[in-house]
Amino acid sequence: MKKLPIFLIHLLLPFLGFSQTVCTPESRAKLESFLTKLESLDKNQSANELAAEIGQWFLKTEYVEKTLEIPGPEQLVINLQGVDCTTYLESVVALTRLAKQGENSMEAFEKELETIRYRHSKNEGYPSRLHYFSDWLAQNETKGILTDITQEIGGVAYPNAPTFMTENPQFYPQLSDPKNVEELKKVEAELAKKSFHYIPKDKIQSLESKIQSGDMIAITTSIKNLDMVHVGFAFERNGRIHLMHASSKNKEVEISSMPLSDYLAANKSQSGIMVGRWK
Numbered sequence: 001m002k003k004l005p006i007f008l009i010h011l012l013l014p015f016l017g018f019s020q021t022v023c024t025p026e027s028r029a030k031l032e033s034f035l036t037k038l039e040s041l042d043k044n045q046s047a048n049e050l051a052a053e054i055g056q057w058f059l060k061t062e063y064v065e066k067t068l069e070i071p072g073p074e075q076l077v078i079n080l081q082g083v084d085c086t087t088y089l090e091s092v093v094a095l096t097r098l099a100k101q102g103e104n105s106m107e108a109f110e111k112e113l114e115t116i117r118y119r120h121s122k123n124e125g126y127p128s129r130l131h132y133f134s135d136w137l138a139q140n141e142t143k144g145i146l147t148d149i150t151q152e153i154g155g156v157a158y159p160n161a162p163t164f165m166t167e168n169p170q171f172y173p174q175l176s177d178p179k180n181v182e183e184l185k186k187v188e189a190e191l192a193k194k195s196f197h198y199i200p201k202d203k204i205q206s207l208e209s210k211i212q213s214g215d216m217i218a219i220t221t222s223i224k225n226l227d228m229v230h231v232g233f234a235f236e237r238n239g240r241i242h243l244m245h246a247s248s249k250n251k252e253v254e255i256s257s258m259p260l261s262d263y264l265a266a267n268k269s270q271s272g273i274m275v276g277r278w279k
Contacts, residue, residue: 020073020074020075020076020123021075021076021077021078021110022070022075022076022077022078023077023078023079024079024081026081027078027079027080027081028078028106030080030081031078031080031106031109032106034054034057034080034095035095035098035104035105035106035109036104037057038095038098038099038103038104039104041053041054041099043099043100043102046214046278047096047097047100047214047278047279048212048213048214048215048277048278049213049214050096050099050100050214051092051093051096051214051233051278052213052214052233052235052244054092054095054096054099055088055092055214055233055235055244056244058080058083058088058091058092058246058253059252059253059254059255060252060253060254061080061081061082061083061088061246061252061253062081062082062083062251062252063082063083063084063246063247063248063250063251063252063253064079064081064082064083064084065084065248066084067079067082067083067084067087068087068129069172069173069174071173073125074123074125074126074128074129074174075123076110076113076114076117076123078091078109078110078113083246083253084246084248085230085231085232085245085246085248086133086136086231087246088232088245088246088253089216089231089232089233090113090116090117091113092233093112093116093145093278094109094112094113094116095109096278097112097145098112115143115145116140116145117129117130118130119135119139121143125180126174126177126180127180127183127184127187131165131184131187132162132165132187132188132191132227132228133218133227133228133231134160134162134191134194134196134218134227134228134274135187135191137216137218137274137276138191138194138196140276141276144279145278145279146216146276146277146278146279147276147277147279148197148274148275148276149215149275149276149277150196150197150198150199150273150274150275150276151197153199153207153210153211153275154199154203154207154210155197155198155199155274155275156197156198156199156200157195157196157197158196158197158198158220158272158274160191160192160194160196160227161188161191161192161225162188162191162225162226162227163188163225164223164225164226165184165188166181166184166185166188167225169181191227196274197274198220198271198272198273198274199272199273199274199275200271200272201261201264201265201270201271201272201273202265203272204241204260204261204264204272204273205259205261208240208241208259208260208261211234211241211260211275212234212236212277213233213234213235213236213241214233214234214235214278215233215234215275215276215277215278216231216232216233216234216274216275216276216277216278217231217232217233217234217243217245217260217273217274217275218230218231218273218274218275218276219231219264219270219272219273220270220271220272220273220274221269221270221271222268222269222270222271223269228274229269229270230245230270231245232244232245232246233245234260234275235255237255240259240260241259241260241261242255242256242257242258242259242260242263243255243256243260243263244256260273
């Protein structure tokens with residue numbers, strides 16, 4: 001087999017981290033600056049406090065959807081230049097966990113991100129990615145990354161049986177492969193068996209004193225075949241809980257101008273929230 005020229009190898013290196021990883025030079029530079037900043041953080045802070053602080057490093061970052069949907073085999077995509085609500089959350093959580101561990105290497109970040117994003121903490125192809133956020137929440141609780149405190153703080157039963165992806169494979173290029181569809185049908189069937197809770201949006205204000213800055217906020221929906229429609233972090237401001245998130249409406253990472261309860265009240269399809277606390 002013909003070897004690649006040395007100059008071409010050097011050209012490709014910034015894009016290829018370790019096994020099955022894609023990261024542009026711009027994203028790598030931003031990530032490396034964040035990894036350096038981890039050294040200055042107070043390691044005695046709780047994971048929640050660190051998440052709230054690190055989450056603010058991304059303010060004004062551009063909102064870009066579907067950055068994980070690249071052609072070919074599933075790869076670990078690292079993109080800090082443009083984030084959607086989930087990739088923003090995952091990046092902050094990975095950095096928070098590194099801060100608690102006293103780690104700040106690119107390799108350690110890749111490992112954490114892969115652990116968070118995939119079912120068995122390992123990229124084993126497209127179906128192994130945690131596509132449904134209720135699955136993401138349940139799997140990462142099992143891994144010891146967070147605790148779902150929704151029921152504990154007053155949540156009620158949430159009927160959860162998402163089937164949107166397998167009912168609409170035309171929206172997902174990777175679901176042109178019937179094997180991927182069948183694997184996701186198994187995921188959906190297992191999710192339907194699990195017990196979930198949520199806080200209806202008309203109860204959020206009365207319960208928000210039990211929510212802390214840095215808590216994970218997952219927004220549930222009244223759309224029957226979906227589980228969640230948005231995620232972010234709780235952020236306390238002037239005694240009220242707001243949402244720090246990658247906003248598809250305002251096209252950037254921001255802290256909502258309205259308190260969380262008012263933010264949801266303005267959207268008919270958003271039914272309530274699930275709350276996770278980092279370990």
